Structures are given as structure tokens and as C-alpha cells.
Amino acid sequence: MSEQMICIGCGGTIQTEDETKIGYAPPSALEKDPIICQRCFRLKHYNEVQDVSLTDDDFLNILHGIGQADGLVVKIVDIFDFNGSWLPGLHRFVGKKDVLLVGNKVDLLPKSVKYEKVTRWMKQSARELGLQPRDVFLVSANKGYGIKEVMAAIDEYRNEKDVYVVGCTNVGKSTFINRIIKEATGKGNVITTSYFPGTTLDMIEIPLDDGSALYDTPGIINHHQMAHFVDKKDLKVITPKKEIKPKVYQLNEQQTLFFGGLARLDYVSGGRRPFVCYMSNELFIHRTKRDHADELYEKHLGELLQPPRKSYCEQLPPLVAHHFTLKEPKTDIVFSGLGWVTCHEPGAHVVAYAPKGVGVMLRRSLI
Numbered sequence: 001m002s003e004q005m006i007c008i009g010c011g012g013t014i015q016t017e018d019e020t021k022i023g024y025a026p027p028s029a030l031e032k033d034p035i036i037c038q039r040c041f042r043l044k045h046y047n048e049v050q051d052v053s054l055t056d057d058d059f060l061n062i063l064h065g066i067g068q069a070d071g072l073v074v075k076i077v078d079i080f081d082f083n084g085s086w087l088p089g090l091h092r093f094v095g096k097k098d099v100l101l102v103g104n105k106v107d108l109l110p111k112s113v114k115y116e117k118v119t120r121w122m123k124q125s126a127r128e129l130g131l132q133p134r135d136v137f138l139v140s141a142n143k144g145y146g147i148k149e150v151m152a153a154i155d156e157y158r159n160e161k162d163v164y165v166v167g168c169t170n171v172g173k174s175t176f177i178n179r180i181i182k183e184a185t186g187k188g189n190v191i192t193t194s195y196f197p198g199t200t201l202d203m204i205e206i207p208l209d210d211g212s213a214l215y216d217t218p219g220i221i222n223h224h225q226m227a228h229f230v231d232k233k234d235l236k237v238i239t240p241k242k243e244i245k246p247k248v249y250q251l252n253e254q255q256t257l258f259f260g261g262l263a264r265l266d267y268v269s270g271g272r273r274p275f276v277c278y279m280s281n282e283l284f285i286h287r288t289k290r291d292h293a294d295e296l297y298e299k300h301l302g303e304l305l306q307p308p309r310k311s312y313c314e315q316l317p318p319l320v321a322h323h324f325t326l327k328e329p330k331t332d333i334v335f336s337g338l339g340w341v342t343c344h345e346p347g348a349h350v351v352a353y354a355p356k357g358v359g360v361m362l363r364r365s366l367i
């Protein structure tokens with residue numbers, strides 16, 4: 001049996017199969033001595049953090065480690081996919097540690113949205129989900145909005161202790177950390193990696209002025225996000241890149257909206273009313289009669305109704321129906337990772353369809 005190769009940077013076992021997992025190195029790197037994984041290579045040469053994903057056990061190990069460590073936790077969520085990117089178990093592990101909650105990708109929300117209202121909504125939703133953050137921020141890691149404020153808050157709340165940045169994959173954690181590195185350390189500083197206490201998992205360690213460090217924990221996979229059910233090209237279509245332009249549909253009873261071929265909303269009863277869709281501007285929305293919807297889906301999935309593209313249809317799990325009666329005014333019907341549909345008046349009965357395994361839920365309206 002061949003000997004295991006270890007990265008000299010992070011200590012992870014070198015592998016050449018999966019770029020998204022710990023220890024990945026392109027085959028050409030194996031000829032070099034010493035061997036370094038792609039993630040450490042990029043960190044060393046470009047001061048750039050690259051995300052790797054973890055198994056559920058790794059995730060529990062990380063949470064456990066954070067629970068035992070002393071410091072400030074910065075939890076990043078994707079404001080476009082708040083519930084899908086939430087990390088439900090975190091509050092049980094953080095104990096009495098201070099948590100700052102950071103909603104990233106605020107640039108995607110329509111410009112008319114009041115940020116104070118969104119942060120209030122985040123605070124309340126966090127509390128309902130069992131987490132009491134010390135403070136809540138909205139940022140755009142891409143555009144740089146709000147980063148200085150978060151950095152000031154991190155410095156204030158950490159009390160000269162370490163900082164742990166956590167978040168599930170795709171929330172923009174790497175983009176956020178790379179921004180902080182640029183703002184805080186400048187180019188010349190060396191970033192190191194270190195082992196997480198009690199586990200073999202490495203974390204990126206960014207030294208802070210007073211001898212403490214900011215740790216980037218590996219991204220955690222949340223299985224209920226639509227992102228895990230589509231391929232890369234389709235993911236590009238459903239991931240909004242710019243400010244979302246809400247699309248309003250005045251629906252009669254017994255009408256259906258298809259969101260590409262990935263989700264569907266049947267309006268069953270409640271009188272003619274508007275439904276406001278907040279999804280990627282590039283996602284095609286098709287309206288039809290409910291009577292025709294099943295047949296249309298069967299005939300046109302992968303063509304008129306895409307994503308998914310034709311070649312990927314077979315891998316998409318079947319759509320599952322979720323029945324809801326909207327009892328509160330201003331309710332969002334959320335399709336995890338795809339977006340949401342807002343209904344302003346109570347009393348509608350709807351059926352929301354999403355691929356088996358993708359989270360669908362109601363919440364108080366974000367906007």
C-alpha cells in the first residue's frame with residue numbers, strides 16, 4: 001500500500017479527486033517536494049482563502065471545538081437564503097459565547113428595502129431559531145458594503161480573544177474573510193493555518209494585532225439547499241448576481257407558476273390576488289392553468305421549463321407537494337436557495353412544490 005501524503009501546510013491527507021474537499025492537490029503538485037495542498041498553496045502565495053466542504057461528522061467536531069474554545073463567534077448567513085444557510089445546531093454549542101450575526105449579499109435585495117427593517121427581522125428570526133446574537137449586521141462581501149462596521153464590532157466584542165467565523169458553504173464566507181484580510185492585514189502579512197483543538201481539521205488562522213487570531217472554519221454543507229440538487233451551469237442561473245427585481249403575478253384561483261422546472265406554486269383558493277416573486281432575474285417563470293400543470297411539466301421539463309437542462313433532468317429528484325394555508329398577512333413562501341414568493345393578504349391556500357429534499361417553508365415577510 002502506498003504511503004499517505006500529508007500537506008505540509010495544514011496537515012490534511014493529500015488527495016487528487018475532489019477539489020472541494022480537504023487536502024486536494026492537482027496531480028502535478030505531487031511531483032513537488034514538499035507537497036502542499038491547493039488551498040494552502042493559494043493561501044501562501046496569494047493570501048487568498050479557498051473554501052473546502054465537510055461531512056456532517058466534521059461539522060459536529062467543529063461545533064464541539066468552538067463550544068470548548070473561548071472567543072467570539074461570527075456567524076455568516078446568506079440573506080437571500082436565510083433559513084437554508086442558518087446552521088441549526090450552532091446555538092446549542094456556542095453556550096454563553098457572544099455571537100455576531102452577519103447577513104451577507106445585501107446587494108441582492110431591492111434598493112427600496114430598508115436595512116433597519118431587515119436587521120430587525122434577522123434579530124427576531126434568530127431568536128425564534130434559538131440564537132440570541134449580540135448584534136446583527138448586513139454586509140456585501142463582494143461590494144465591500146458594511147465590512148468596516150462589522151470589523152469594528154468584532155474588535156469591540158471579542159475582548160482581545162479569538163474570533164471564529166462560521167457559515168455554511170456558499171454564504172460568501174471566503175469572500176468575507178478575503179475582504180477582512182485585505183482591510184486588516186495588508187498584503188505583506190503571513191497567514192498561517194492551524195489545527196482545530198481536539199480534531200484533525202485545519203482552520204485558517206489570521207493573526208490579529210494583540211496575539212489573538214481570527215479563525216476561518218471550513219464551510220458546512222446544508223443539505224436542504226437547492227444548490228445541491230442542480231449542476232454548476234444551472235446553479236449560475238438560479239444564483240442571483242445583481243439586485244433582484246421582484247416580479248408580480250396577479251393570480252386567479254387554480255393558476256400555477258413554474259420556476260423553471262425546479263419548483264412550482266399552485267394557487268388553490270382565496271380570490272384573485274398578487275404574488276410577488278423574489279428570485280434570480282435570470283430564472284424563467286411560467287404561468288399556466290393548474291389543470292394543465294402536471295402535463296406541461298411532464299412534456300416540457302428541461303425545455304420550456306428549465307433549469308434543469310435536458311441532460312440533467314434525470315438526476316433531479318421528483319417534485320414534492322407542500323400544502324399551506326396562509327394565515328398571517330405578509331407571508332413569504334420560501335424555496336430554500338431559490339428565493340421566495342410574498343403574499344400580502346392572509347387567507348390563500350397554496351401548494352408549493354420543490355425537489356424532494358429541498359426545504360420549503362413559510363415565514364414572516366422579510367421585505
Ligand code: GDP
Binds near residue numbers: 141168170176219240
Ligand atoms: P463560501 O462557500 O461561503 O466561502 O462562499 P464564497 O465566498 O465562495 O461565495 C459563494 C458565492 O457567493 C460566489 O459566487 C460569490 O461570488 C458569491 N458572493 C459572495 N459574497 C457576495 C455578496 O456580497 N453579494 C453577492 N451578490 N454574491 C456574493
